[in-house]
Amino acid sequence: SVTESDDVTLTGVTSSGAAQPISISTTNGSITLSGNVAATGSGNVTLTAGSTGAVNDILAGAGRVATGSGLVTLSGRGIGVGSASPVLTDLGTGTIKYTTTGAGALGDVAFSNSTAGGFNTNQIDATSGTNSGSAQTITMIQTAGDITAGTFSAGTDNLSLLATNGSIVGSGTLTANDLRLDGFNGVGAAGTPVLINAGQVAARLTNAGA
Numbered sequence: 001s002v003t004e005s006d007d008v009t010l011t012g013v014t015s016s017g018a019a020q021p022i023s024i025s026t027t028n029g030s031i032t033l034s035g036n037v038a039a040t041g042s043g044n045v046t047l048t049a050g051s052t053g054a055v056n057d058i059l060a061g062a063g064r065v066a067t068g069s070g071l072v073t074l075s076g077r078g079i080g081v082g083s084a085s086p087v088l089t090d091l092g093t094g095t096i097k098y099t100t101t102g103a104g105a106l107g108d109v110a111f112s113n114s115t116a117g118g119f120n121t122n123q124i125d126a127t128s129g130t131n132s133g134s135a136q137t138i139t140m141i142q143t144a145g146d147i148t149a150g151t152f153s154a155g156t157d158n159l160s161l162l163a164t165n166g167s168i169v170g171s172g173t174l175t176a177n178d179l180r181l182d183g184f185n186g187v188g189a190a191g192t193p194v195l196i197n198a199g200q201v202a203a204r205l206t207n208a209g210a
Contacts, residue, residue: 003027010063010100011035015043019068022046028053030076033063033087040069057102057107058087064114066090071125077102080110086141087111097125100136109137118145118166121152121174130157132188132196135177144165149174149194159198164206173197182206 001021007029018041023050024031037153039045045065050056058079065072067200069092078100080087089111100107107130113119117143130136137158142146145164150171159176161168165188172195174181179198181187184207188194 001025002170004029007210008032009034009061010037012063013037015039015053017041017043018068019043021160022063026050028056028057030055032055032059032061032190033065034061035063036066037063038066038090039070042070043067044070044073046073048073048118050133054186057081058109060085060110062088064088064090066092067094068092070094071097073099073125074111075099078108078122079091080112080139086139089113090115091119093100093117093123094126095123095125098128098130098138100130103131103134103135105137106137107134107136109136110141112141112143115141116144118142118148120148120170121161121172122148122150124152138176148172153197168194171195178202180204 004026009032010141012035013083021044021048021173022039031049056077058074058076060080084099098109138161141162146166147168149172151172153175162182175197178200178201181203187203
């Protein structure tokens with residue numbers, strides 16, 4: 001466990017044992033992921049940006065936050081703010097918890113997961129949350145395999161699911177204010193549609209040959 005007083009750039013952190021946790025925090029500053037932060041096996045990773053000060057974000061870089069089957073906890077004003085710069089993850093069969101405090105777009109959440117087996121929205125910890133006083137956008141990108149829609153609620157926030165090399169499948173209900181579903185090979189299927197509860201929805205097939 002390490003605490004830095006101001007901004008910190010992580011160039012690479014790896015746990016030494018199969019269940020050893022990694023915990024890094026700042027008291028007043030952002031955390032930038034320039035290198036991988038990886039816990040092996042069931043090890044947990046906790047990154048907490050700032051308890052004081054105005055600018056305390058989890059910022060994307062070339063590094064990836066990884067676990068085999070543990071919990072990744074990301075907390076800050078915003079996390080990978082803007083879908084063009086998502087925090088990179090490899091969650092394996094583990095889970096992710098996000099907490100943001102920023103108002104409006106400053107509290108957005110964006111992560112891009114590369115686990116070969118895909119991503120299930122049930123892997124999002126139920127205690128995740130954003131600033132309750134305003135609406136945020138939660139963007140989840142899966143770059144390998146499918147996104148499986150388990151039952152997940154973003155509340156009054158906006159939700160974007162982007163499967164860049166697979167499909168969006170599953171029969172859980174996705175709840176959000178504005179909902180965006182982008183699937184490379186498909187969104188739902190005949191007989192097994194993706195269920196939604198949203199104010200507005202946009203769905204798109206991004207593979208012209210599918």
